[in-house]
Amino acid sequence: MTITPRPTSTYDPYADITVAPPDVEVGGEENDAGTTGEFELDERHSLRRVAGLSTELEDVTEVEYRRLRLERVVLVGVWSDGSADGAETSLAELAALTSTAGSQVLEGLIQRRQKPDPATFIGSGKVDELRDVVLTTGADTVVCDGELSASQLRNLEDRVGIKVVDRTMVILDIFAQHAQSREGKAQVELAQLEYMSQRLRGWGGSLSRQAGGRAGGAGGGVGTRGPGETKLETDRRRIHARMSRLRRDLAGMRKSRETKRADRRRHAVPAVSIVGYTNAGKSSLLNRLTGAGVLVEDALFATLDPTVRRAQTGDGRVYTLADTVGFVRHLPHELVESFRSTLEEVAEADVLVHVVDGSHPDPEGQLSAVRGVLADIGAGDIPEVVAVNKADAADPMALARLLRHEPHAVTVSARSGDGVDKLRAIVESELPHPPVEVDALVPYQHGELVSRVHTAGEVVSLTHEAAGTRLRANVPEDLAAALAPYAARE
Numbered sequence: 001m002t003i004t005p006r007p008t009s010t011y012d013p014y015a016d017i018t019v020a021p022p023d024v025e026v027g028g029e030e031n032d033a034g035t036t037g038e039f040e041l042d043e044r045h046s047l048r049r050v051a052g053l054s055t056e057l058e059d060v061t062e063v064e065y066r067r068l069r070l071e072r073v074v075l076v077g078v079w080s081d082g083s084a085d086g087a088e089t090s091l092a093e094l095a096a097l098t099s100t101a102g103s104q105v106l107e108g109l110i111q112r113r114q115k116p117d118p119a120t121f122i123g124s125g126k127v128d129e130l131r132d133v134v135l136t137t138g139a140d141t142v143v144c145d146g147e148l149s150a151s152q153l154r155n156l157e158d159r160v161g162i163k164v165v166d167r168t169m170v171i172l173d174i175f176a177q178h179a180q181s182r183e184g185k186a187q188v189e190l191a192q193l194e195y196m197s198q199r200l201r202g203w204g205g206s207l208s209r210q211a212g213g214r215a216g217g218a219g220g221g222v223g224t225r226g227p228g229e230t231k232l233e234t235d236r237r238r239i240h241a242r243m244s245r246l247r248r249d250l251a252g253m254r255k256s257r258e259t260k261r262a263d264r265r266r267h268a269v270p271a272v273s274i275v276g277y278t279n280a281g282k283s284s285l286l287n288r289l290t291g292a293g294v295l296v297e298d299a300l301f302a303t304l305d306p307t308v309r310r311a312q313t314g315d316g317r318v319y320t321l322a323d324t325v326g327f328v329r330h331l332p333h334e335l336v337e338s339f340r341s342t343l344e345e346v347a348e349a350d351v352l353v354h355v356v357d358g359s360h361p362d363p364e365g366q367l368s369a370v371r372g373v374l375a376d377i378g379a380g381d382i383p384e385v386v387a388v389n390k391a392d393a394a395d396p397m398a399l400a401r402l403l404r405h406e407p408h409a410v411t412v413s414a415r416s417g418d419g420v421d422k423l424r425a426i427v428e429s430e431l432p433h434p435p436v437e438v439d440a441l442v443p444y445q446h447g448e449l450v451s452r453v454h455t456a457g458e459v460v461s462l463t464h465e466a467a468g469t470r471l472r473a474n475v476p477e478d479l480a481a482a483l484a485p486y487a488a489r490e
């Protein structure tokens with residue numbers, strides 16, 4: 001096995017971002033789709049973590065430190081309301097998240113408490129127990145199932161003696177590892193810096209990671225480290241400089257994304273977005289619906305950069321189908337903020353295909369978590385087609401219960417292909433109708449106009465007459481204008 005260090009280990013906050021071509025393109029990319037997916041998968045598998053980097057960590061900022069080393073972990077959760085099952089499902093999801101982030105989960109602890117302890121998250125007595133578990137298992141990181149305050153993190157670290165991170169940091173870490181596009185990477189980095197800059201503790205205390213003799217040396221850059229400035233202040237300054245830089249870059253990228261979207265709108269191509277909880281099978285379903293080779297993996301957040309594919313209805317109308325980032329309970333607020341421009345694409349879709357994993361223990365909970373985020377980003381009113389996926393693996397009783405809950409849902413299996421044709425038909429029937437009704441007699445030398453009606457409009461009737469093709473159709477405005485000279489006279 002070849003082991004390649006993660007790119008973040010050579011993280012340089014001042015490195016210039018290279019300009020890469022934008023990743024989302026409508027049409028034209030289907031040809032190499034299959035190979036791209038496989039390549040991506042290979043590459044991702046080669047990006048596992050490397051153990052034992054500890055000696056190289058003297059001059060990294062704290063943010064880098066937290067990003068880099070999350071390897072052998074113990075999970076802790078607090079169960080306050082709901083059932084014990086709920087707490088276990090949540091911890092199981094955290095375990096899946098941490099493994100996706102590349103760590104090995106050694107042990108999980110849940111404490112029943114009214115609410116998390118304001119000082120140490122879990123109760124004080126439980127902290128001693130946690131320390132024992134850490135010592136006996138040789139863990140290097142504790143992951144808490146929740147969002148912790150700076151002081152909770154610090155207190156726990158001081159008492160347990162190893163690094164403590166929370167659920168949000170794990171999700172951010174996964175996003176950081178998997179983002180592909182330049183925009184995606186910048187969005188994740190900004191979210192990460194924002195979250196962590198509020199939680200910097202400064203080296204020292206039990207973790208003892210002073211910059212030591214190298215302060216003023218490499219890493220800080222000329223003029224960044226004045227005499228007497230602490231590592232913490234330097235870190236803060238570097239991080240804030242980096243954050244403003246990222247915000248500026250993102251504003252620029254957002255503009256080009258908007259131009260592209262406006263372009264699609266002008267050509268009135270209907271847009272369908274596939275949304276749903278992470279690991280529900282969105283990418284698999286996109287592959288089934290379009291034959292595209294999008295990365296599918298039994299891992300949370302396999303997809304981080306939205307892919308847009310071209311699709312065609314039975315009668316030739318072109319529309320786009322977009323895969324999206326999966327949602328998860330407690331999606332970090334910073335991430336939703338950073339990904340807002342990407343998520344806005346979802347908000348502008350004409351139809352949503354909401355995929356839910358019918359074989360999951362709590363599909364209803366996943367549906368409502370996703371709908372919560374959809375409402376947040378202003379996508380709550382878009383027509384939604386619910387696709388209950390993994391029907392091949394689901395318990396029939398559970399499926400029946402879910403269908404009572406969601407009477408308009410379509411049951412599908414992206415794996416076997418069952419139900420996919422029906423889903424496609426329903427999605428196509430939900431596409432918005434082009435706004436302008438036309439009746440035209442198009443001379444035979446203008447066949448290209450007839451083809452445009454097929455791809456962009458809905459044909460009501462078509463006959464061949466002596467003078468040309470007689471067409472009744474609903475078409476977008478630009479096409480109606482092009483057809484105006486040939487308006488038929490009754």
Ligand SMILES: Nc1nc2c(ncn2[C@@H]2O[C@H](COP(=O)(O)OP(=O)(O)OP(=O)(O)O)[C@@H](O)[C@H]2O)c(=O)[nH]1
Binds near residue numbers: 389391393413
């Ligand atoms: N049994 C079964 N497994 C499925 C089906 N559809 C998808 N899967 C599996 O579910 C896992 C996740 O599939 P993806 O298509 O990557 O899911 P996703 O929703 O795109 O996931 P993220 O991008 O990680 O949010 C993979 O292991 C798939 O093989 C299905 O119909 N039946």
Ligand SMILES: [Mg+2]
Binds near residue numbers: 303
């Ligand atoms: Mg996916």
